[in-house]
Amino acid sequence: MPVTLSQFAQNLNVETAFTVLAVAKQLKAAGKDVVELEIGDSPFPSTAHAKQAGEQAIRDDQSHYCPSPGLPEFRTAAAKFVKDEFAIPATAANVVVGPGAKIFQQFFCEAFLNPGDGALVFSPHFPTFLPNIERRGARAVLAPLRQQAEFRPEVSQIEHFLKTDPAPRAIFLNSPHNPTGGVATADDLAQIANLIRGRNIALFSDEPYCHMVWKGRHHSILEQPGMLDQCVAAYTFSKSYSMSGWRLGFAVSSPAITDAIGKMINTCLSCVPPIVQLAGAAALGRDREERDRVMGLFRDKVVLLTNGLNRIEGFKTLEPTATFYVFPNVAPVCNRLGITSHGLALYLLEGADEHFGVACLGGECFGEAGAGFLRFSCAEPNDRLQMAIDFLPLALSRTERVATYLAKNPRFRLAKPYPVA
Numbered sequence: 001m002p003v004t005l006s007q008f009a010q011n012l013n014v015e016t017a018f019t020v021l022a023v024a025k026q027l028k029a030a031g032k033d034v035v036e037l038e039i040g041d042s043p044f045p046s047t048a049h050a051k052q053a054g055e056q057a058i059r060d061d062q063s064h065y066c067p068s069p070g071l072p073e074f075r076t077a078a079a080k081f082v083k084d085e086f087a088i089p090a091t092a093a094n095v096v097v098g099p100g101a102k103i104f105q106q107f108f109c110e111a112f113l114n115p116g117d118g119a120l121v122f123s124p125h126f127p128t129f130l131p132n133i134e135r136r137g138a139r140a141v142l143a144p145l146r147q148q149a150e151f152r153p154e155v156s157q158i159e160h161f162l163k164t165d166p167a168p169r170a171i172f173l174n175s176p177h178n179p180t181g182g183v184a185t186a187d188d189l190a191q192i193a194n195l196i197r198g199r200n201i202a203l204f205s206d207e208p209y210c211h212m213v214w215k216g217r218h219h220s221i222l223e224q225p226g227m228l229d230q231c232v233a234a235y236t237f238s239k240s241y242s243m244s245g246w247r248l249g250f251a252v253s254s255p256a257i258t259d260a261i262g263k264m265i266n267t268c269l270s271c272v273p274p275i276v277q278l279a280g281a282a283a284l285g286r287d288r289e290e291r292d293r294v295m296g297l298f299r300d301k302v303v304l305l306t307n308g309l310n311r312i313e314g315f316k317t318l319e320p321t322a323t324f325y326v327f328p329n330v331a332p333v334c335n336r337l338g339i340t341s342h343g344l345a346l347y348l349l350e351g352a353d354e355h356f357g358v359a360c361l362g363g364e365c366f367g368e369a370g371a372g373f374l375r376f377s378c379a380e381p382n383d384r385l386q387m388a389i390d391f392l393p394l395a396l397s398r399t400e401r402v403a404t405y406l407a408k409n410p411r412f413r414l415a416k417p418y419p420v421a
Helices: 016-029 048-059 072-086 103-112 129-135 155-164 186-196 255-268 274-286 288-310 331-337 341-351 382-397 399-408
Strands: 033-036 095-098 118-123 139-144 168-174 202-206 231-236 249-252 356-359 374-377
Touching: 016 033, 016 341, 016 356, 033 382, 048 274, 072 095, 072 231, 072 249, 072 274, 095 103, 095 255, 103 129, 103 168, 103 202, 103 231, 103 249, 103 255, 118 129, 118 155, 129 139, 139 155, 155 168, 155 186, 168 186, 249 255, 288 382, 331 341, 341 356, 341 374, 341 382, 341 399, 356 382
Parallel strands: 033 356, 118 139, 118 168, 168 202, 202 231
Antiparallel strands: 095 249, 231 249
16 A cells, blocks of 8 residues: 655646646657747856866866855855845855755745745746745735736735735745746835835745846845845856756855755755856856856847747737746637637647647746746747747647647636736
């Protein structure tokens, strides 16, 4: 008789991008040509000095345990980076290293949430926010991000949460935002800081796309006075330095909080491999020029995809603001075809053509607030992006194929029309 999984394990939701990625890879292995715009990965190589430093670290046998909070040279480099680029008053003591940025969601929840606590999450939201809140027995309180408000977090929603929730304890902020590309302005962040300063409220600031701001520069709430004592900001090398497979990130907060997170790393990970940390320190110190050049190439991709999608009837997306995602409202198309937005995404991959497909995600993969939208990543060469753009109108015109796909997959039938602004 098999042992019973916990209720949490039985109900655990995952990041759907990896599920669709697996389907896309299976179809490609069977011979189908698929333009993969589902996963938020970089199509570019890791930056040059990062690779060189990683290779040198291997030759130097930097392959043993190191301090759980991180190598001193890495923590110093990361502190200098956020101070120079984002005006965050950090020292090495404010930095703790991790295997990517995602792990700090869990550590933040373990540091601050108790059962029954309320955590405000702006939605559409990154899919792993909610499972990490649920791990602690806390409650996710969802606040919608609206396209007509440029997908910016509305301060009034935070005020409402603080006034009405029976046990408000935490806020999750993601700017630049995945999946929408929205950006909290410096004024937004100042207002949020003024609301929570001095209160028993912790804030998680997820900032993986800090170098993908296409208008102005990235602002972190940690720039605001006193916020190091109440906030944890998470950064990754996956986007800026194309190092997703290295699994390297870090968090910035007060020394007391980074010390607590360091203990969590000690108890579950021991440490992040020093080889990886030394590569990251080299990237921070020596790869800025290459990084910025690649960010410019990403912006070109976003502009190409945005302009192409906006020429398709029934698609509406905002001008590029940040990230390498495009998040069009496709409610009119879904309503006309009678298919959910994620059903539409999978139809474009699996059902629209025998030999060609486009992999993307339905907005509801990021919460019900995303229903009626699609998320496209720009992680393919430009000619492949153009192939996807050219294919979409043809795929949408094949209504008999849509009907066949829905007959085989009735769970994707649209129960009631999406609202159309």
